Each structure stands twice: as C-alpha cells, then as structure tokens.
Amino acid sequence: MLRLLQNEWMKLWSKKGTWIMAGLMVVLIIAMAGIVKWSDSLMDDESDWKLSTQSDLENDKSSLEMGVLKGESKRHAEENVKISEYRLANDIAPLKNTSREGMIYNPSVGSIALLLTVIVAAGIVASEFSQGTIKMLLTRPVKRWKIMTSKYLAILIFGIVLMLIGFITTILSAFVFFPSAGGQALAVSGGNVVEVSIWSHGLYMLLLSFVNVIITATFAFMVGSVFRSSGMAIGLSLFIYFTGSVIVGLLSRFEIVKYLIFTHMDLTMYESNFVLNDDITLPFSLAVLAVYLVVFLIVSYTVFTKRDITA
Amino acid sequence: MEPTPIVELKSLSKTIKGKKIIDDLSLQLYPGQITGFLGPNGAGKTTTIRMMVGLMKKSGGEVVIDGQTLSADFEEALSKVGVIVENPEMYKFMSGYKNLLHFARMQKGVTKERIDEVVKQVGMQNRIHEKVGTYSLGMRQRLGLAQALLHRPKFLILDEPTNGLDPAGIREFREYLRLIAQTEDVSVFVSSHMLSEIELMCDRIAVIQNGKLVDLRDMSETQEAHYYVEAFPADQTFELLGSLGFKTESVNDGFVIQAEKTQIPELVKTLSTAGLELYAIQPHRQTLEDQFLELTGGGQLAETAAK
Structure with missing residues (x-):
C-alpha cells in the first residue's frame, strides 16, 4: 500500500499543475494579507476597545432578555456576555483582527485549500480514464480497492500539505505585514473564562476547516470516479460549496435541514457567532458528516471496483 | 507428451x-x-x-x-x-x-x-x-x-x-x-x-x-501441397486433370489442384502430349487471409464491417 501511495504522490507532483497550485496557495495568502493591510490603513480608526466591548455586552444582554435565542446562538451570547464582563473587569483587551495575533488566531486558509484539493480529488481517478492509463493501472496484480485507497489517501495528504503550506505562509505574512497589537483571546471553558493561545486556536480553526476540505474533496472524488469526468466533479463540488448556505436558508423552516450536508459543512461556524441552524451542535454535525462521508466512499469504491473497463 | x-x-x-x-x-x-x-x-x-x-x-x-x-x-x-x-x-x-x-x-x-x-x-x-x-x-x-x-x-x-x-x-x-x-x-x-x-x-x-x-x-502443420495450373482450352484441361485423379478446383483462369511436387514433371508431359497449351504451373500457397476469409465467411466480414 505504501508503494501505491508513493506512486500516486509521484504522479501528483510530476504534474506542473500541482506545483502551480501550491504556488497559488502561497501567492493568494500573501495577497490577501496585503489587501487586509491596505484596507486597514485606509480606515485609521483608533476606537477604544472598552467602548465597543461595552456596546457588544449590552447588545448580547438585550437579545438574551428578549428570549428569541436558543441552542447554539444562546450559548454563544451567554459566553460572550461572560467574556465581555471579564474583559471590562480585568482590563484585558481583545485581539485586533488586523494584527499579527489576529491573523494567526483566525487563519483563512480553508477555502483556498478546499478549492485546490477539490481539483486534485476530481482528477485523480478521472484523469486515469481520460489519459487511457487506467488500462495500464488495472492490469497489475493489485486489487482495485487498494488502488482506490492509495488515491484517496494521496488526496488527504495533499490537503494536509496545502493546509500546512497555507498556515506557514499565514504566519510568515502575519509577521512581515502586521505589527503586534497585544490583546488576549478569551474563551469560556467549564463555566469559567480562560485565556486562549492564538496558536492552539489557529490550529483548531485549521482542523475545523479541514473537515470541510475532506467532505468536499470526497464528494469530488466520488463524482470523478463515477462519471470519469474531472470537469463535472469540480463543477458539482464547487456548486455545492457555494450554494450550500443558500439552500439551507431556503429550507430552514423544515426539520430536514438538520440532516442536509450543507448545514454542517462549515464547522468553523461553531467558533464564529453565525450558526446556520440553532438545533445543531458540533458532535451532531460530525456525526452527520461522517454518514455522508461513508456514503460517498461506498459509492466511489463500489462503482470503481465493479466497472468494466471498455474504453 | x-x-x-x-x-x-x-x-x-x-x-x-x-x-x-x-x-x-x-x-x-x-x-x-x-x-x-x-x-x-x-x-x-x-x-x-x-x-x-x-x-x-x-x-x-x-x-x-x-x-x-x-x-x-x-x-x-x-x-x-x-x-x-x-x-x-x-x-x-x-x-x-x-x-x-x-x-x-x-x-x-x-x-x-x-x-x-x-x-x-x-x-x-x-x-x-x-x-x-x-x-x-x-x-x-x-x-x-x-x-x-x-x-x-x-x-x-x-x-x-x-x-x-x-x-x-x-x-x-x-x-x-x-x-x-x-x-x-x-x-x-x-x-x-x-x-x-x-x-x-x-x-x-x-x-x-x-x-x-x-x-x-x-501454423507449422504441413499443408497439403497445391499447384496452380493454367492451360488452354480450359474445359479439356479440367477433364484431363479429373481423369488423372487430381482434386481440381477452378480459380480465375486456371485450376488449383492438390498434388505432390514429384507428380509435376509427369503432369507437364501429359498436358503437352494431350496438345494443351500450358501457360503456367506453379505452387499455390493459400495465404492465411484466404483461410481466414474462408473460415469466417467473407460476407459475414463485410456485413460486420458495414455496421
């Protein structure tokens, strides 16, 4: 299996496109940091964090009193109240979004890594068909499910490598472009307000967005191996990625929305204050995603191992 | 074995x-x-x-x-x-x-x-x-x-x-x-x-x-030897070949007979003494193509090709 994985890895990096993608990852992240820096320099606000924290606190309190919040949203509001009160009481400034710490605390690597991994996942089986190499590949004394597994693992590792390249680039550009602005991230843990390291939170965000990368890439992998067309696989995957939240919005009145994949794809929502549906929690999302993941894989493997190669 | x-x-x-x-x-x-x-x-x-x-x-x-x-x-x-x-x-x-x-x-x-x-x-x-x-x-x-x-x-x-x-x-x-x-x-x-x-x-x-x-x-199987004979007039040639006991088949302007190499000089003599004009006598080798078409039927082949 290791040798099959080596093969997939070799094929992947022998393509110019892969290097271009890795380069694109670096360039885009630096460019985004540059744009953030530039737009921030235009704003030039020296607002007092205490004033904005005070107003946030009042907002959260009033929405809690109105009693319309429930589930995740309610929990978030309650935590925010605790954190805001703690900040004001102990004079602890929050992280500034456009600071070195803010960049590392909340790295925006996921969506670029997702796009690029989807392209690779869509093509890894489909390209063997379009190149005609599938005949060479499947006439070896290796069972088809092993070949499939090596390909899937190659995608996952590629995704991880991209995320890491992205995170390292983010860290470097955070240090190059942005000054340190102090502040301390806080979170509520077990009812108490605790300090959070920007590094562990950054990695945690990376992990949450990587789940989305896995799900979307697995979907692309499935479409690519069923329809043998990487274009179709990329198209469908990105369609789902971009229209998912719209579909959730349209169907939000219905119970079924809880079981749709779109509702759960972006797990970073549990760290921001915007949850698509109040009835869901992180473990529930993970469970739903796991079911979808297994279904995608079963479909991919079954079609691939049963197919007669005629072309 | x-x-x-x-x-x-x-x-x-x-x-x-x-x-x-x-x-x-x-x-x-x-x-x-x-x-x-x-x-x-x-x-x-x-x-x-x-x-x-x-x-x-x-x-x-x-x-x-x-x-x-x-x-x-x-x-x-x-x-x-x-x-x-x-x-x-x-x-x-x-x-x-x-x-x-x-x-x-x-x-x-x-x-x-x-x-x-x-x-x-x-x-x-x-x-x-x-x-x-x-x-x-x-x-x-x-x-x-x-x-x-x-x-x-x-x-x-x-x-x-x-x-x-x-x-x-x-x-x-x-x-x-x-x-x-x-x-x-x-x-x-x-x-x-x-x-x-x-x-x-x-x-x-x-x-x-x-x-x-x-x-x-x-492919190594020894093929039965065939010879191509072309002589004039054709109908008389056919009769003569038949009377000599050769398995004869009409091909183009002549005939293909099943014969051994050693029989050929005698056959030439017989043909000329009978007053027939001998134009050609040569070994006839059936190519794989002929055999193949024979086996699979030319018509069938044309039919599948036309589809």
Whole structure:
C-alpha cells in the first residue's frame, strides 16, 4: 500500500499543475494579507476597545432578555456576555483582527485549500480514464480497492500539505505585514473564562476547516470516479460549496435541514457567532458528516471496483 | 507428451445486456509458443483479452493462469502476466523511467537493477529519463514492452500490439517477441487483425467469430501441397486433370489442384502430349487471409464491417 501511495504522490507532483497550485496557495495568502493591510490603513480608526466591548455586552444582554435565542446562538451570547464582563473587569483587551495575533488566531486558509484539493480529488481517478492509463493501472496484480485507497489517501495528504503550506505562509505574512497589537483571546471553558493561545486556536480553526476540505474533496472524488469526468466533479463540488448556505436558508423552516450536508459543512461556524441552524451542535454535525462521508466512499469504491473497463 | 498449459480459458462467457458477446470459449496456451488471436471486428477479441487481464468481469467460466484462477486469486494470477492492451498509454508528464518505476512498484520483487536491465533490453538507455510526451510512437511501444517485461512474466498478452508501427518497427517487435518466447519460454498471446503479421509471428492461431472459437490450428502443420495450373482450352484441361485423379478446383483462369511436387514433371508431359497449351504451373500457397476469409465467411466480414 505504501508503494501505491508513493506512486500516486509521484504522479501528483510530476504534474506542473500541482506545483502551480501550491504556488497559488502561497501567492493568494500573501495577497490577501496585503489587501487586509491596505484596507486597514485606509480606515485609521483608533476606537477604544472598552467602548465597543461595552456596546457588544449590552447588545448580547438585550437579545438574551428578549428570549428569541436558543441552542447554539444562546450559548454563544451567554459566553460572550461572560467574556465581555471579564474583559471590562480585568482590563484585558481583545485581539485586533488586523494584527499579527489576529491573523494567526483566525487563519483563512480553508477555502483556498478546499478549492485546490477539490481539483486534485476530481482528477485523480478521472484523469486515469481520460489519459487511457487506467488500462495500464488495472492490469497489475493489485486489487482495485487498494488502488482506490492509495488515491484517496494521496488526496488527504495533499490537503494536509496545502493546509500546512497555507498556515506557514499565514504566519510568515502575519509577521512581515502586521505589527503586534497585544490583546488576549478569551474563551469560556467549564463555566469559567480562560485565556486562549492564538496558536492552539489557529490550529483548531485549521482542523475545523479541514473537515470541510475532506467532505468536499470526497464528494469530488466520488463524482470523478463515477462519471470519469474531472470537469463535472469540480463543477458539482464547487456548486455545492457555494450554494450550500443558500439552500439551507431556503429550507430552514423544515426539520430536514438538520440532516442536509450543507448545514454542517462549515464547522468553523461553531467558533464564529453565525450558526446556520440553532438545533445543531458540533458532535451532531460530525456525526452527520461522517454518514455522508461513508456514503460517498461506498459509492466511489463500489462503482470503481465493479466497472468494466471498455474504453 | 502434451505439455501443461500456462493459461487455460475454461468455457469463458460474457453477456452484456442479454447479448452473448463471448460464448463458452475454451483455449489452452503453452509456454514458448506464440498464439495468434484472430477474428473480424466485433467478434470478441478485445472482450476476451480484457476478461483475461481483469479489466472486465466474466459472466461465466474461468480463467486459470499458472494454476491460479483469476477470480479466486486475482493478484497471484495476474502477477504472472505481462500486458499491453492496445497502444500503451503512459503517463506523458513523467519520464520513461518514472513510468517504469511506477509499474515496478505495483509488482513484487522488481529491483532497480531489473528496471535498468529491461531498459537496456529494449534499447532505450539514451532517452529513458526524458518525458514520455516527447517520445515517438515506436519508442512508446518499446516502453510499453518494457513495462510488460519488468516482472519476468510467464505469459505475455498483447492486444493489437503493432497498431501504428512502421514496417521496420513491426519487424523489430516481431523478432523481439520470438526471442523472448524462445529464450525465456514465455507464452505469448497476440490479438491482431493484421493477418500477414500474425502469419509471420505465430506458431498457432485461434480464430474467433461471434464470440465462439471457430478454429485452432498450428501454423507449422504441413499443408497439403497445391499447384496452380493454367492451360488452354480450359474445359479439356479440367477433364484431363479429373481423369488423372487430381482434386481440381477452378480459380480465375486456371485450376488449383492438390498434388505432390514429384507428380509435376509427369503432369507437364501429359498436358503437352494431350496438345494443351500450358501457360503456367506453379505452387499455390493459400495465404492465411484466404483461410481466414474462408473460415469466417467473407460476407459475414463485410456485413460486420458495414455496421
């Protein structure tokens, strides 16, 4: 299996496109940091964090009193109240979004890594068909499910490598472009307000967005191996990625929305204050995603191992 | 003594959408022998070969390779087989060497030394590290052969291997196949519609039509001698030949008779003393093409081609 994985890895990096993608990852992240820096320099606000924290606190309190919040949203509001009160009481400034710490605390690597991994996942089986190499590949004394597994693992590792390249680039550009602005991230843990390291939170965000990368890439992998067309696989995957939240919005009145994949794809929502549906929690999302993941894989493997190669 | 076959097809069948593509096909292939696989377009050559190498699932019957059934022990059975299915499509964006490395990793026990050895065998040392995309068709064929030989297969299966090769390339390829069949006792199975090609290359041919094996013969079998006789007037010639006891058949302007070489001088004398004008008498060799068309029926062939 290791040798099959080596093969997939070799094929992947022998393509110019892969290097271009890795380069694109670096360039885009630096460019985004540059744009953030530039737009921030235009704003030039020296607002007092205490004033904005005070107003946030009042907002959260009033929405809690109105009693319309429930589930995740309610929990978030309650935590925010605790954190805001703690900040004001102990004079602890929050992280500034456009600071070195803010960049590392909340790295925006996921969506670029997702796009690029989807392209690779869509093509890894489909390209063997379009190149005609599938005949060479499947006439070896290796069972088809092993070949499939090596390909899937190659995608996952590629995704991880991209995320890491992205995170390292983010860290470097955070240090190059942005000054340190102090502040301390806080979170509520077990009812108490605790300090959070920007590094562990950054990695945690990376992990949450990587789940989305896995799900979307697995979907692309499935479409690519069923329809043998990487274009179709990329198209469908990105369609789902971009229209998912719209579909959730349209169907939000219905119970079924809880079981749709779109509702759960972006797990970073549990760290921001915007949850698509109040009835869901992180473990529930993970469970739903796991079911979808297994279904995608079963479909991919079954079609691939049963197919007669005629072309 | 009958040698043990290296590959055995046992009543192999394939049904696609209720249509029998391959119907109860049985065939044995022996070490050191090159077997040609002939058949008109759509007869099921490619389907048979694809079932033998695991690209297609069989509907019935069994493929046994060196004692292992393909369906029971796919990996063990296929590890004895080297395959070139049509044009060997390689990864164009990688060098020839990386392609070989790729396929070597999918076999057990192929060392780096073995890769170098095979590269030398097919004469590609100078360009093996260049990208396959820059290779000519002939070089790609050689690389295709190299990947099929990496693991020293006992059985080599080739589907239309000389497609797109120039005459020199075909010849080289043919001689190479003969060499490995003889020196390494490899059994070779070649499908082709190039009849002259098969005729020059094979020890034995199997003919398939409409999914059924219709003929299997050794090329080395001594053919009954035939002679072509052309004399005037034709009807008298025919009578005379008949009265002499020759099996006579009318072909073009003359006749083909079944006769031994030693009978010919006597026949010439007889013809001239009978006052017939003898224009030609020559050995008549029925080409594989004639035999093939005879077997599969020219009309049938034209029909399938027209579809």
